Every structure is written in structure tokens, then in C-alpha cells.
């Protein structure tokens with residue numbers, strides 16, 4: 066009976082996750098099938114339950130726009146998934162048991178701090194967006210001890226709700242048009258890059274000292290947001306490729322108990 070894992074989301078056809086897991090599988094000698102399941106919020110609960118009931122099913126990643134829905138489908142959740150209210154990783158354990166976790170924040174922090182050498186402690190950090198991705202990263206970034214952590218969103222009420230949720234960790238909400246004086250680190254946690262759009266955040270949020278990071282990724286490392294931030298003269302711009310690889314490594318460890326080495330998978334695919 067072969068081991069099976071999957072990615073649920075919409076869209077998923079162009080996901081690079083299968084390639085990353087293939088690298089990990091070759092590296093560790095762990096054989097498994099990885100499937101892409103394109104589904105809507107309506108079809109997701111049935112699709113997840115059907116997959117979980119398949120012989121050999123070990124676990125799954127959940128990507129946008131289903132991370133909040135995935136939270137509700139789990140029978141138990143890790144502390145970081147509870148804190149985020151969003152799930153991007155599940156592990157199946159026995160009959161009807163779906164364990165939910167959130168590795169977005171750990172993957173982002175590992176990429177920023179360990180791979181890119183970008184400090185978070187003592188820095189002014191702006192997170193743009195208030196969906197499932199933003200929820201996953203706010204707590205882990207706050208845990209790194211930034212001097213300020215501001216969340217701003219197109220729908221400002223959603224940013225206010227998130228700030229209230231994470232108030233104990235000192236996170237505050239601000240309008241996109243007036244997020245505050247220039248930040249050391251600006252993180253785009255919206256899905257705007259998928260539509261080749263840039264959130265309408267005030268350009269004054271960025272300065273020549275700002276590091277700009279987009280959770281979205283592309284094969285050439287450029288997104289609408291990184292291009293925009295680069296044109297504004299940011300110190301450096303990064304897409305979310307490294308984060309994708311790092312959160313995949315966390316998932317792999319959760320499914321197989323082995324921590325893959327990420328340097329090889331972080332090499333971008335040849336174009």
C-alpha cells in the first residue's frame with residue numbers, strides 16, 4: 066500500500082509543491098505519491114474526508130483560499146494552528162482523526178532569519194493582508210520580538226479583528242493608506258500577486274532600508290509586489306519561494322518524522 070499525500074486549494078495546477086516533495090523524497094529515500102486536489106470551499110470538506118479515508122493517506126497541505134475552512138475540518142489542532150485560527154497542514158491518524166497544524170509562520174521565519182539573514186527582533190514590521198496566510202504568520206513574527214508589528218488590510222475591519230485576536234502580542238491595525246512611518250520589513254500576505262496586482266499600500270511605508278517580502282512566489286523570483294517594491298528602491302525584495310520550501314520541510318517532518326535538508330529544494334527550477 067503506497068503512502069499518499071496531497072495539496073488542496075484553488076488554484077493548485079501550477080503549484081511547485083510536488084517538485085519540492087520529490088526532492089525531499091529522493092534525498093531521504095521516502096517513497097510517496099503527492100496529488101493536487103483543486104476544490105472550492107463547498108467541495109473541500111467532502112474531498113478532504115474522501116482523501117483521508119483512502120488507504121495509505123498520510124496527510125495534506127491546504128493552501129488558499131481554504132486555510133480557514135481547513136481549521137474547521139480538524140478533530141484536533143496544534144497550539145500554533147489554534148492561535149492562527151487557520152490550518153495549512155493536516156496529518157491523518159487512525160479512524161476519522163485529522164490533526165491540524167500551521168507551518169506558514171515557522172516557514173517564513175526560517176526563510177527570513179536563517180536563509181536570508183533578515184532580522185525581525187527589534188524591527189518595525191508591516192504585514193499587509195488579513196486572510197488565512199496573514200493569520201498564520203502574525204504569531205510567529207510577534208514571537209521574534211519586533212519593535213512594532215502592524216497589520217493593514219483592504220477591508221480594514223478584518224485587520225482590526227486580527228489585531229484584537231493578537232492584542233496580547235502587541236499587534237496593532239492601521240489603514241493601508243496610512244500604515245505609519247517607513248518599516249524595516251514589509252510582508253505582503255495578500256493574494257493580490259496571484260492577480261498580478263499590488264495592494265494599495267502607501268509607498269511611504271517603504272524606504273531605501275526596507276526589506277520587502279511577498280508570500281507569493283514565481284519561477285523567476287519576481288511578483289507584482291516585489292517589482293513594485295524594487296521600483297520604489299527597497300533595500301532588497303524576496304518572493305515566498307524559500308518560505309514554501311521551508312514550510313514543506315515542516316510538513317514532511319510531520320508526515321514522515323524526517324527533517325529534510327532544504328538547500329537543494331531552494332534552488333529555483335530551471336526555466
Ligand code: ATR
Nearest residue numbers: 129130194195196197198219220255256257262264
Ligand atoms: P490567504 O489564505 O492567501 O490569506 P484569503 O484568506 O482569501 O487568502 O485572503 C486574501 C487576502 O488578500 C485578504 O486580506 C484580501 O483582502 P480583503 O480582506 O480586503 O479581501 C487580500 N487581497 C486580495 N486581493 C487584493 C488586492 N488586489 N489588493 C489588496 N488586498 C487584496
